[in-house]
Amino acid sequence: MTVYAIIGGTGLTQLEGLTIRQALHVDTPYGAPSGPLLKGVYAGHEVLFLARHGHPHRIPPHQVNYRANLWALKHAGATALLAVNAVGGIARSAGTGGFCVPHQVIDYTYGREHTFYEGELEHVTHVDFTHPYDEGLRQRLIAALREEGYVHEAQGVYGCTQGPRLETVAEIARMERDGCDIVGMTGMPEAVLARELALPYACLALVVNPAAGKSAGVITMAEIDRVLGEGIEKVKKVLVRMLLG
Structure with a gap:
C-alpha cells in the first residue's frame, strides 16, 4: 500500500481533516527535520x-533542512511524496490563483546541502534526473485538478531561486529566456533528494503572485496572503480527490 507524505509549503503548515495518530520526532544523521512528522x-x-x-511558519527557504526532512519521511514509512509549493507566475498561462503541475525544474540555488552522496563514500553515485517528477503522481494530480474544475497547467518548468528575497525584473526575464514558467524557492534540492532515496515525487504548485515585472505594481505580502487563503482550501480538495481516486 502506498503511504503518501504531504510536504506543506507556505500557507499549508497544518492539514485540517488529518486524524493524527502519532507525532513522530525523528532523529536523522543530518540533523532535525522542520518539525514533527504527523x-x-x-x-x-x-x-x-x-x-x-515549520509550524508556525518560521524557517526560510534557504535554511530548510531538506536532507533531514526527506530522510525522516522515508524512515517513517513514506513511499511517495506530494509537495505543495507556493510560486510566482512567469508564463502568461500561469495566472494568479491557478495551479501548475511542473514536469521539469531548473535549479538556481547555491550553498544548500543538496545530496546524500558526500563525505566518506565507498564509491561515487550519480542518479538519473532526466525527468525530475514522477509521471504517475503527476497524472493523478492533474486528474484531481480537472475533476475539481480548477484552472491549471498540466506541465511547466519550475525555476528554483535561493530566496528569501523575491527576484528582480532582470532575473525573471532571464528565467523566462531559460524556459521557466513558474518561480519558487523550495523545489530544490527537495526533488533530487527524493530521487536519491528512490521516492516518487510530484509537485502541486499554487500560483500566488505574478513574478517581478509581470504586473504593473509591486508584489505585496498582503496580496500573496489573500491568494494563499483562497488557494489552500483548493489545495486540500485536490489532495483529497487524489487520495480518494
Missing part, C-alpha cells in the same frame, strides 16, 4: 504530513 489518516488513507517551514 502520522494519521486523511481521506481514508494513511499519510504523513510535514510542514516544510
Whole structure:
C-alpha cells in the first residue's frame, strides 16, 4: 500500500481533516527535520504530513533542512511524496490563483546541502534526473485538478531561486529566456533528494503572485496572503480527490 507524505509549503503548515495518530520526532544523521512528522489518516488513507517551514511558519527557504526532512519521511514509512509549493507566475498561462503541475525544474540555488552522496563514500553515485517528477503522481494530480474544475497547467518548468528575497525584473526575464514558467524557492534540492532515496515525487504548485515585472505594481505580502487563503482550501480538495481516486 502506498503511504503518501504531504510536504506543506507556505500557507499549508497544518492539514485540517488529518486524524493524527502519532507525532513522530525523528532523529536523522543530518540533523532535525522542520518539525514533527504527523502520522494519521486523511481521506481514508494513511499519510504523513510535514510542514516544510515549520509550524508556525518560521524557517526560510534557504535554511530548510531538506536532507533531514526527506530522510525522516522515508524512515517513517513514506513511499511517495506530494509537495505543495507556493510560486510566482512567469508564463502568461500561469495566472494568479491557478495551479501548475511542473514536469521539469531548473535549479538556481547555491550553498544548500543538496545530496546524500558526500563525505566518506565507498564509491561515487550519480542518479538519473532526466525527468525530475514522477509521471504517475503527476497524472493523478492533474486528474484531481480537472475533476475539481480548477484552472491549471498540466506541465511547466519550475525555476528554483535561493530566496528569501523575491527576484528582480532582470532575473525573471532571464528565467523566462531559460524556459521557466513558474518561480519558487523550495523545489530544490527537495526533488533530487527524493530521487536519491528512490521516492516518487510530484509537485502541486499554487500560483500566488505574478513574478517581478509581470504586473504593473509591486508584489505585496498582503496580496500573496489573500491568494494563499483562497488557494489552500483548493489545495486540500485536490489532495483529497487524489487520495480518494
